[in-house]
Amino acid sequence: MTLNLTLKVWRQDGPRDAGRFETYEANAVSEDISFLELLDVVNEDLVAQNREPIAFDHDCREGICGMCGVMINGQPHGPLRGTTTCQLHLRHFKDGDTVVVEPWRAAAFPIIRDLVVNRTAFDRIVMAGGYVTAPTGAAQDANNIPVPKANADLAMDAAACIGCGACVAACPNGAAQLFTSAKVAHLGLLPQGQPERWSRVNAMVQRMEEHFGSCTNHRECEAACPKEISIDFIARLNRDYLKAQFKDRRQLLRATDVASEE
Amino acid sequence: MTALDTAPATTTDLDSHVPPGPIAEKWDVHRFETRLVAPQNRRRFEVIVIGTGLAGGSAAATLGEMGFNVKVFCFQDSPRRAHSIAAQGGINAAKNYKNDGDSVYRLFYDTVKGGDYRSREANVYRLAQISTEIIDQCTAQGVPFARDYGGLLDNRSFGGAQVARTFYARGQTGQQLLLGAYQALMRQVELGSVALYARHEMLELVVKDGRAVGVVVRDLVTGAVTSHSAHAVVLASGGYGNVFFLSTNAKGSNVTASWRAHRKGAYFANPCYTQIHPTCIPVSGEHQSKLTLMSESLRNDGRIWVPTNRDDRRSPNDIPPEDRDYYLERRYPAFANLVPRDVASRAAKRMVDDGFGVGELKNGVYLDFKEAISRLGRGVIEQRYGNLFDMYRDIAGEDPYRVPMRIYPAVHYTMGGLWVDYNLMSNLPGLFVIGEANFSDHGANRLGASALMQGLADGYFVLPATIAGYLAGQLGQPPTPTSAPEFKDAEDSVRERVNSLLGVRGSHSVDWFHRQLGKTLWEKCGMARNADGLKEAAREVGDLRQRFWQDVRVLGENETLNQSLEKAGRVADFLELAELLCQDALHREESCGGHFREEYQTPDGEALRDDERFAYVAAWEFKGDGAAERLHQEPLDFEYVHLAQRSYK
Ligand SMILES: Cc1cc2nc3c(=O)[nH]c(=O)nc-3n(C[C@H](O)[C@H](O)[C@H](O)COP(=O)(O)OP(=O)(O)OC[C@H]3O[C@@H](n4cnc5c(N)ncnc54)[C@H](O)[C@@H]3O)c2cc1C
Ligand code: FES
Numbered sequence: 001m002t003l004n005l006t007l008k009v010w011r012q013d014g015p016r017d018a019g020r021f022e023t024y025e026a027n028a029v030s031e032d033i034s035f036l037e038l039l040d041v042v043n044e045d046l047v048a049q050n051r052e053p054i055a056f057d058h059d060c061r062e063g064i065c066g067m068c069g070v071m072i073n074g075q076p077h078g079p080l081r082g083t084t085t086c087q088l089h090l091r092h093f094k095d096g097d098t099v100v101v102e103p104w105r106a107a108a109f110p111i112i113r114d115l116v117v118n119r120t121a122f123d124r125i126v127m128a129g130g131y132v133t134a135p136t137g138a139a140q141d142a143n144n145i146p147v148p149k150a151n152a153d154l155a156m157d158a159a160a161c162i163g164c165g166a167c168v169a170a171c172p173n174g175a176a177q178l179f180t181s182a183k184v185a186h187l188g189l190l191p192q193g194q195p196e197r198w199s200r201v202n203a204m205v206q207r208m209e210e211h212f213g214s215c216t217n218h219r220e221c222e223a224a225c226p227k228e229i230s231i232d233f234i235a236r237l238n239r240d241y242l243k244a245q246f247k248d249r250r251q252l253l254r255a256t257d258v259a260s261e262e
Numbered sequence: 263m264t265a266l267d268t269a270p271a272t273t274t275d276l277d278s279h280v281p282p283g284p285i286a287e288k289w290d291v292h293r294f295e296t297r298l299v300a301p302q303n304r305r306r307f308e309v310i311v312i313g314t315g316l317a318g319g320s321a322a323a324t325l326g327e328m329g330f331n332v333k334v335f336c337f338q339d340s341p342r343r344a345h346s347i348a349a350q351g352g353i354n355a356a357k358n359y360k361n362d363g364d365s366v367y368r369l370f371y372d373t374v375k376g377g378d379y380r381s382r383e384a385n386v387y388r389l390a391q392i393s394t395e396i397i398d399q400c401t402a403q404g405v406p407f408a409r410d411y412g413g414l415l416d417n418r419s420f421g422g423a424q425v426a427r428t429f430y431a432r433g434q435t436g437q438q439l440l441l442g443a444y445q446a447l448m449r450q451v452e453l454g455s456v457a458l459y460a461r462h463e464m465l466e467l468v469v470k471d472g473r474a475v476g477v478v479v480r481d482l483v484t485g486a487v488t489s490h491s492a493h494a495v496v497l498a499s500g501g502y503g504n505v506f507f508l509s510t511n512a513k514g515s516n517v518t519a520s521w522r523a524h525r526k527g528a529y530f531a532n533p534c535y536t537q538i539h540p541t542c543i544p545v546s547g548e549h550q551s552k553l554t555l556m557s558e559s560l561r562n563d564g565r566i567w568v569p570t571n572r573d574d575r576r577s578p579n580d581i582p583p584e585d586r587d588y589y590l591e592r593r594y595p596a597f598a599n600l601v602p603r604d605v606a607s608r609a610a611k612r613m614v615d616d617g618f619g620v621g622e623l624k625n626g627v628y629l630d631f632k633e634a635i636s637r638l639g640r641g642v643i644e645q646r647y648g649n650l651f652d653m654y655r656d657i658a659g660e661d662p663y664r665v666p667m668r669i670y671p672a673v674h675y676t677m678g679g680l681w682v683d684y685n686l687m688s689n690l691p692g693l694f695v696i697g698e699a700n701f702s703d704h705g706a707n708r709l710g711a712s713a714l715m716q717g718l719a720d721g722y723f724v725l726p727a728t729i730a731g732y733l734a735g736q737l738g739q740p741p742t743p744t745s746a747p748e749f750k751d752a753e754d755s756v757r758e759r760v761n762s763l764l765g766v767r768g769s770h771s772v773d774w775f776h777r778q779l780g781k782t783l784w785e786k787c788g789m790a791r792n793a794d795g796l797k798e799a800a801r802e803v804g805d806l807r808q809r810f811w812q813d814v815r816v817l818g819e820n821e822t823l824n825q826s827l828e829k830a831g832r833v834a835d836f837l838e839l840a841e842l843l844c845q846d847a848l849h850r851e852e853s854c855g856g857h858f859r860e861e862y863q864t865p866d867g868e869a870l871r872d873d874e875r876f877a878y879v880a881a882w883e884f885k886g887d888g889a890a891e892r893l894h895q896e897p898l899d900f901e902y903v904h905l906a907q908r909s910y911k
Contacts, residue, residue: 030546032547033547036551044773059345060347063653064434065343083656112483113822127448127451131403133449135446136320136726143357146409146414152409156406156408186404192404
């Protein structure tokens with residue numbers, strides 16, 4: 001089965017360029033190819049016509065690296081739930097469809113070129129505290145601390161986030177609560193993450209707020225997430241953040257007490 | 263006459279620096295004898311790491327923790343996106359948590375045997391020893407490994423082993439391990455001990471007086487070309503499977519960092535050892551841009567078969583057991599569906615070549631879960647492989663809970679890579695190579711779940727110990743200034759190359775050339791090879807390379823994000839590597855592991871090694887454009903594992 005599609009693609013030569021839509025026809029493309037392969041086909045045509053190809057980010061094309069991601073008809077990663085752009089196949093479109101393709105639109109993700117945006121703000125949130133401090137070499141036997149299976153499974157649900165940015169692109173406020181909460185929950189659900197639990201959530205939320213808008217519970221993020229990360233993690237984040245306001249401080253206090261006693 | 267018609271010029275001068283003593287003590291003794299850098303001196307050393315996959319990410323984080331000044335580079339927009347993220351099935355470790363007879367020695371033995379006796383024993387033993395520490399380290403970082411109901415770590419089994427020693431995090435093991443390393447790395451970035459350069463590509467290695475002293479990189483967003491100097495350079499840039507165009511590797515995976523180092527003097531070892539993975543989704547059409555792996559772990563519960571009748575047009579569920587050929591179970595009763603990858607791949611190829619293929623294009627075999635689902639229940643299968651089944655459904659458009667998957671082998675991993683000694687240092691002092699980019703531990707065939715193990719062993723534990731030994735000798739010497747002529751020359755050559763690529767303005771896109779290259783290699787240097795085909799392939803590749811430089815069309819300019827330009831540079835290097843790959847495959851007149859020469863097989867079609875002539879590592883030295891590469895041999899001695907015809911029957 002093949003399809004004919006009309007693509008309206010956002011083209012922008014650089015961060016300071018105003019940008020515009022351009023229209024391309026993709027004729028007789030197989031319904032078995034992925035959306036990124038469709039862009040490949042369009043790009044081959046463009047190059048044949050001596051026009052510069054569309055820049056778009058991608059790498060694994062297996063839905064795991066989080067590098068790809070565009071707005072397809074106003075939806076991050078397109079119409080199919082729980083699917084990244086690279087795993088979206090054309091069998092989910094109809095012959096004759098017009099498809100509008102845009103980059104993520106969010107203040108925290110400036111456009112670099114065409115469909116490519118800068119997502120380093122996500123890395124910055126992780127830098128602030130999205131880790132367990134466990135320098136190489138100091139670990140005890142892995143089975144010394146059993147982890148209840150339910151906790152381990154829930155931690156894994158949260159850890160499945162691929163950091164693509166669809167949640168931010170979907171949010172009317174450009175908030176990064178889903179991304180941040182997933183990391184806070186992943187580490188906070190495991191015994192290894194307990195010692196830094198309160199300082200982590202404080203630091204990550206603070207950093208997040210430097211870059212992103214605020215969450216007002218629109219729930220668009222959950223619907224857009226290709227890994228179907230649950231917004232229950234946001235509730236958890238809020239609870240942890242609240243508790244951290246006194247727990248983290250108490251820890252700090254206790255640390256200074258000890259220091260002054262020494 | 264081409265270089266291929268004559269035997270390569272050969273020397274046997276490679277010293278692997280394997281320490282003396284019993285194999286179980288080598289690493290401990292070596293670590294004790296290796297010089298150290300005292301903590302207060304570490305910040306006086308600069309180290310460059312190229313790559314943020316499992317190998318590079320773990321190395322950069324660890325070196326940063328130790329107090330070295332680290333610069334780390336990757337071409338993706340974030341270190342977390344390195345190709346390691348895509349690893350699905352798991353990571354091996356000799357924990358023997360299952361009490362099924364596993365041990366360091368058994369993992370060592372399985373790996374040497376699985377590699378068809380073409381790896382260095384001492385390295386493999388060390389890998390097996392370190393494997394257990396990796397699991398401890400990753401668990402401490404919060405990697406959510408799968409657990410059983412008692413809360414302890416769970417295991418599954420993988421090909422080439424009769425024990426369950428594979429640790430996993432659903433079908434996303436690589437992702438979770440990489441995130442662990444990435445998080446440790448980002449902590450160091452925040453602390454200032456590691457400087458991170460994402461969307462930067464290394465395009466030259468800088469060598470001064472025979473030592474690696476730095477790199478030249480291009481900022482992929484602005485096109486700026488800059489020099490970076492250091493006391494040591496670590497390449498962790500991954501494998502070169504994309505030389506075949508279609509592979510399971512991420513689209514960006516490439517050989518450029520390794521190849522540029524090779525052109526500067528680093529030997530390239532065993533390029534012909536390429537691994538074809540048995541369980542991938544078959545090609546569906548001409549616009550296919552990559553192939554998707556279905557994890558080997560599926561072979562734990564899935565059974566592989568084809569219809570006994572070539573023209574059986576019935577839907578698979580309607581074909582009764584007596585009309586099915588479970589050919590792996592038939593031919594290899596001991597290991598059955600869990601034979602190593604090379605064996606499983608060739609068996610599938612044979613079935614398809616003989617006309618037993620299934621699916622519309624008759625280009626696959628069935629991997630069937632029906633029995634497992636009725637035995638264990640759909641829930642268990644969903645828990646074990648849910649995301650893989652979803653991925654299959656998205657791509658193939660069929661529901662694997664109801665109809666068997668269709669699978670076929672695809673290029674997946676490259677055992678070959680830059681030559682390194684026991685310290686993971688190349689023949690160029692100061693240049694270290696870790697992870698898939700080096701040639702080290704897997705011989706001619708890698709066992710499943712062993713790449714993650716090797717990448718992390720190299721990055722967390724081996725390199726941080728051995729690099730100190732090299733650095734200690736340079737205490738008090740500042741790094742070479744980037745104003746040195748060696749840096750200027752390297753920068754000039756990068757700019758020149760960029761300008762030539764942009765200047766050709768020919769008629770075919772970069773992808774067009776890449777596809778042609780892949781087609782030639784897959785047909786003539788893929789799962790089965792022979793002398794005539796290899797010579798033809800080398801000739802075709804040579805012609806294609808010439809044509810590339812006359813006829814490639816790279817639009818746009820250097821000063822912006824220009825993805826065609828990035829690809830063009832990578833394909834140009836693949837075109838050079840491909841010729842060496844054919845040459846290496848041609849000179850190795852035996853079959854071993856992933857390298858199968860049709861002329862050398864047993865009567866029942868198994869790989870036939872020639873230990874008399876070929877029990878060595880082939881390390882190639884670049885001698886200039888157009889000149890034949892020189893072959894350096896590192897003889898392989900087997901003191902512990904006895905050379906034998908591999909048998910999985
Ligand atoms: C689909 C798939 C599934 C797999 N599953 C498993 C599994 O279950 N178990 C297992 O053990 N193995 C598995 N493997 C193999 C394993 O994933 C890889 O061998 C391993 O992850 C390689 O890690 P690495 O750190 O060496 O390189 P990579 O992860 O490939 O990282 C390379 C890094 O180098 C950077 N880089 C490269 N070139 C340059 C340059 N010129 N300049 C700057 N940066 C550069 C990249 O940006 C990247 O950061 C799988 C492989 C595939 C393809
Ligand atoms: S390209 Fe990796 S998630 Fe789509």
